[in-house]
Amino acid sequence: MKISLGPIYYYWDKQKVFDFYDAVSRSPVDIVYLGEVVCSKRRQLRLDDWLMIAKQLSDSGKEVVLSTLTLLEADSELKQLSRICKTDDYLIEANDFAAINLRSKQSRPFVTGPSVNLYNAASLNILAKKGLVRWCFPVELSQETLDQIMVNINPELQTEVFVFGQMPLAFSARCFTARAYDLDKDDCQYKCLLHEDGLLLSTQEQQSFLTMNGIQTLSADTFNLVSQMDQMQQMGVDVVRISPQFANTDKIIQIFKDRINNDINTSQALEALSSFSAYQQCDGYWFDKPGMHKIELQNA
Numbered sequence: 001m002k003i004s005l006g007p008i009y010y011y012w013d014k015q016k017v018f019d020f021y022d023a024v025s026r027s028p029v030d031i032v033y034l035g036e037v038v039c040s041k042r043r044q045l046r047l048d049d050w051l052m053i054a055k056q057l058s059d060s061g062k063e064v065v066l067s068t069l070t071l072l073e074a075d076s077e078l079k080q081l082s083r084i085c086k087t088d089d090y091l092i093e094a095n096d097f098a099a100i101n102l103r104s105k106q107s108r109p110f111v112t113g114p115s116v117n118l119y120n121a122a123s124l125n126i127l128a129k130k131g132l133v134r135w136c137f138p139v140e141l142s143q144e145t146l147d148q149i150m151v152n153i154n155p156e157l158q159t160e161v162f163v164f165g166q167m168p169l170a171f172s173a174r175c176f177t178a179r180a181y182d183l184d185k186d187d188c189q190y191k192c193l194l195h196e197d198g199l200l201l202s203t204q205e206q207q208s209f210l211t212m213n214g215i216q217t218l219s220a221d222t223f224n225l226v227s228q229m230d231q232m233q234q235m236g237v238d239v240v241r242i243s244p245q246f247a248n249t250d251k252i253i254q255i256f257k258d259r260i261n262n263d264i265n266t267s268q269a270l271e272a273l274s275s276f277s278a279y280q281q282c283d284g285y286w287f288d289k290p291g292m293h294k295i296e297l298q299n300a
Contacts, residue, residue, distance in 0.1 A: 001233050001260055003253060004031035004160060006113075006243045007067040007093070009168065009213055011192035014044040020244070021053045025060040027250045028257040031239060032057050033093055035067040035084070037113070039175075039214045040077045041188065047083060054090055063091070070095040070115045071171040071215060091133070104130040114138050114162050114241075115171070119145070121152035134158035136241060139167045139223060142288035143231070150236060158238040163225040164252060164273070165243025166198065166211050166218040167291065176212040188214075196246040197278060208279040222277035225286055226269045227296045229259050248276045270297065 005024060008017065024032060034050050034057075036042050045053075054064040066084055069077055078098065085092055085102040094100045095113040103110040111134040118124055118135055127135075137146055139162050150159060177199055178188035198211035200220055208220035225232075225240075232240065240260075242252055252273065259269040274281070284293030 001229075001237060002030035002239045003028070003256055003260070004239050004241045005029045005033065005249070005253065006162070006165070006241050007033040007035055007037045008244045009038055009166075009216060009218065010196060010198060010244075010246070011039070011042045011044070011190065011214070012196060012246070013193065014049070016196075016246075017045060018053070020249070021057065023250045024253075025057055025062065027253045029062065029242075029253045031063045031065060033065045033067045033113075035093075037067050037070050037095055038171075038216045039192070040069060040074070040080065041190070042192070042214075047080070051089075065091045065093045065111060067093040067113065068095050068099040070113070071173070072096060072098055073173060100127065100130070100132075107131065109133045111158075111160075112136060115168060121149045124149065124153050124157060128154045128157050132157065134160055134239065136160040136162060140169075140285050140291065143228070143235075143286050144288060146237075147235060159236070160239035160241055161225070161232060161237050162223065163228070163232075163240040163242065164256065165223060165245065166220070167223045167285075168216065168218055168243075169210075170217040172215050172217070175215050176217070177214050180212065200279075219282070219291065220278075221280045221282040221292055223283065223285070223291075224270075224273060224277075224281040224297060225283055226256060226259055226273060227266050227283070228286065229256075229266075233260075245276075252276055 057064050092110045093113050094110045095115050109131050114136045175185040177191050178185050181191050192214050198213040201210040203209050211218040211220050255269055255272045258264045281297050282292050283295050285291045287295040
């Protein structure tokens with residue numbers, strides 16, 4: 001079972017991104033997703049910069065996948081999407097059906113990210129005929145659902161599961177970060193740069209609830225399925241995905257690698273990961289419960 005590192009959801013300074021992927025190149029991660037998936041106004045890195053990082057990671061033995069925007073709203077974004085989808089050097093992660101359509105028409109392979117709502121084997125088998133080679137299981141679905149899907153999907157189709165990080169929940173045309181600063185979306189002043197792991201939204205009882213990240217909504221709690229590694233291997237899951245956070249991502253990758261290799265047990269992995277979340281950890285969705293619930297993390 002391989003480990004992947006998903007695209008960075010947040011907006012970081014250009015040099016911080018370069019430093020981050022320099023550390024990733026030395027980590028035991030197998031697959032790295034690169035590119036802007038949230039907001040086209042985030043231009044600290046251009047496509048050429050992402051391709052330079054891609055080459056560095058490829059040279060260090062990583063499989064590189066170029067990720068696309070999740071919500072497209074302008075012709076300029078479609079043109080940029082077309083540029084990305086024309087590449088033959090790297091696999092493409094399609095995060096909406098515009099990218100799926102482009103790659104399919106080009107007869108080029110692609111993978112889908114967790115924001116693409118693929119909920120059954122019939123849909124996956126249709127896309128497999130269009131060029132889909134790997135799909136990422138949506139975070140809101142349960143292990144039971146995945147079990148049912150995997151019985152019926154094309155056996156050549158790889159399955160990837162999001163196992164650690166703030167869960168991507170929704171996208172909107174409205175920029176929540178700009179609104180928090182009483183700014184118009186078109187004059188956001190790039191306030192996302194001030195929040196390296198997103199902007200916390202708390203309840204009236206001052207409990208962490210959601211993370212606002214420009215037009216994206218994520219969970220405040222960190223999804224953690226390290227306790228399910230043995231089960232996923234038995235199910236035939238091919239790849240487990242870790243979502244980047246500003247600090248300690250390389251350490252998180254190493255813990256999952258050690259757990260997959262049975263160098264540490266589940267209790268040791270849970271204890272090691274417990275300090276790497278700004279708020280709490282959760283695993284409810286996997287067990288068909290409310291997402292913020294802790295089912296097998298109670299002793300973490």
